[in-house]
Amino acid sequence: GGDGDGGEKPPPQRRVLVFPLPFQGHIDPMMHLAGVLHARGGLAITVLHTRFNALDPALHPEFRFVPVPDGVPADVAAAGKIIDVILAMNAAMEASPAAVRGALASALTEDEDGGAACLVIDANLLAVQKVAAEIGLPTVVLRTGSAACLRCFLAYPMLHEKGYLPSQESQLYMPVPELPPLRVRDLFQTKISGHEMLCEVIARINETVTNSSGVVINTFEALEPTELEKLRGELHLPFFLTAGPLHKLSSKNSGSSLLHQDKGCIDWLDTQPPGSVLYVSFGSLAAMDSGEFLEVAWGLANSGHPFLWVVRPKLVQDCDSVALPEGFEDAIKGRGMVIQWAPQQEVLAHRAVGGFWTHNGWNSTLESIAEGVPMICRPNAVDQMMNTRYVENVWGVGFELHGELERGKIQNAVTRLMDEREGAEMRERAEVLRRKVAECLESSGSSQVAVDKFVSYILSL
Numbered sequence: 095g096g097d098g099d100g101g102e103k104p105p106p107q108r109r110v111l112v113f114p115l116p117f118q119g120h121i122d123p124m125m126h127l128a129g130v131l132h133a134r135g136g137l138a139i140t141v142l143h144t145r146f147n148a149l150d151p152a153l154h155p156e157f158r159f160v161p162v163p164d165g166v167p168a169d170v171a172a173a174g175k176i177i178d179v180i181l182a183m184n185a186a187m188e189a190s191p192a193a194v195r196g197a198l199a200s201a202l203t204e205d206e207d208g209g210a211a212c213l214v215i216d217a218n219l220l221a222v223q224k225v226a227a228e229i230g231l232p233t234v235v236l237r238t239g240s241a242a243c244l245r246c247f248l249a250y251p252m253l254h255e256k257g258y259l260p261s262q263e264s265q266l267y268m269p270v271p272e273l274p275p276l277r278v279r280d281l282f283q284t285k286i287s288g289h290e291m292l293c294e295v296i297a298r299i300n301e302t303v304t305n306s307s308g309v310v311i312n313t314f315e316a317l318e319p320t321e322l323e324k325l326r327g328e329l330h331l332p333f334f335l336t337a338g339p340l341h342k343l344s345s346k347n348s349g350s351s352l353l354h355q356d357k358g359c360i361d362w363l364d365t366q367p368p369g370s371v372l373y374v375s376f377g378s379l380a381a382m383d384s385g386e387f388l389e390v391a392w393g394l395a396n397s398g399h400p401f402l403w404v405v406r407p408k409l410v411q412d413c414d415s416v417a418l419p420e421g422f423e424d425a426i427k428g429r430g431m432v433i434q435w436a437p438q439q440e441v442l443a444h445r446a447v448g449g450f451w452t453h454n455g456w457n458s459t460l461e462s463i464a465e466g467v468p469m470i471c472r473p474n475a476v477d478q479m480m481n482t483r484y485v486e487n488v489w490g491v492g493f494e495l496h497g498e499l500e501r502g503k504i505q506n507a508v509t510r511l512m513d514e515r516e517g518a519e520m521r522e523r524a525e526v527l528r529r530k531v532a533e534c535l536e537s538s539g540s541s542q543v544a545v546d547k548f549v550s551y552i553l554s555l
């Protein structure tokens with residue numbers, strides 16, 4: 095031990111390797127976790143990353159980066175469909191494990207420090223876990239979705255045996271008593287890639303989770319107490335920790351946005367009255383058709399409320415750059431702002447923002463909850479329907495906008511959230527949840543304690 099008496103070196107720093115799935119909703123929580131392990135736990139970090147959606151090492155000078163060949167064919171990469179990319183990446187890595195082995199070896203050997211203790215991987219990277227197991231490197235899984243979502247994954251075989259899945263149109267509103275309060279339509283599903291492909295992805299997630307040394311999940315104890323208790327009974331792993339919301343635990347912006355965040359909107363928000371602005375964003379992947387886009391535009395314009403709307407490239411199917419309808423910009427002058435990509439966490443924390451129209455990706459949902467912002471929910475696929483179900487029926491901090499998108503309905507939904515008593519009650523409940531988030535982040539709060547446990551586990555390896 096170096097106690098500062100001259101020539102002795104300080105104890106070697108242990109290193110943790112992290113490997114996120116290269117999609118925005120998966121990269122951010124992993125980079126936040128890495129930041130927390132580095133800042134709170136004093137651990138050194140190496141980030142493994144693919145060429146597909148590669149990260150910029152210059153934005154993270156405190157971390158080391160090692161590229162990993164991903165083998166995703168150019169056409170699959172260009173289409174960017176998440177299920178297809180996950181399967182292609184795993185297939186390529188399983189076909190040539192030497193490439194992954196080489197990357198892991200280079201992450202492990204260039205070390206002058208205390209050596210790598212473990213590899214934290216996204217649950218979708220089974221192929222990487224297999225290689226790590228071969229070389230004796232323990233893996234910990236970061237789950238970027240909710241506890242309810244992980245329970246749904248683990249129940250997937252049962253949901254097929256009992257006939258809930260694949261879902262039938264006539265059974266969509268049937269309850270699934272094994273996973274309350276979910277109904278068939280709330281189960282993890284996709285409209286884009288086929289159901290069989292989805293089943294394969296989920297079977298792989300389950301295998302990765304059950305073969306790991308432990309799971310860290312981006313939720314917090316007070317948000318999903320029942321689901322977490324059940325999961326702890328269902329999963330028999332050395333540890334199972336809830337360290338969310340990770341973006342609030344880490345002190346800095348993850349710096350891993352794949353698109354440029356337009357910070358100009360913060361200056362505009364500064365000029366708006368408190369709680370007056372509706373923030374509208376559908377995450378990094380969801381897309382709509384051009385008719386729906388028109389309805390959203392005019393619904394927002396006609397609502398009379400100030401709004402900040404994220405229109406990212408490809409928000410309209412097959413459209414690289416989306417054009418706003420004629421006359422729209424004049425109609426919203428001074429009251430509405432449209433940008434390509436927002437500093438979302440900063441926007442939701444801004445005092446001018448009073449509501450969020452979201453697709454309920456898990457990150458967006460947690461980010462809204464963390465700032466006490468109530469939601470209009472427009473889920474599209476995967477875990478978004480179940481997130482909406484919890485927002486509406488368990489936490490009471492938002493409501494779903496059902497059916498076809500139509501400007502009059504949108505206008506009513508905005509009024510309901512921003513002006514009516516019901517919206518005000520949702521805002522009060524959201525404020526109660528926000529305080530629970532603040533509690534879990536205090537120095538002895540549940541998420542901080544989870545990080546401490548994780549760090550001591552790493553140091554024990």
Ligand code: UDX
Binds near residue numbers: 117176454
């Ligand atoms: C989703 C799912 O949530 C995930 O479960 C699934 O596996 C893959 O896709 P996404 O649809 O992008 O991710 O939504 P979300 O989870 O909400 O993540 C979006 C992230 O992008 C958030 O952290 C949000 O803050 C950020 N964002 C979004 C911005 O930084 N700027 C924006 O303008 C919009």
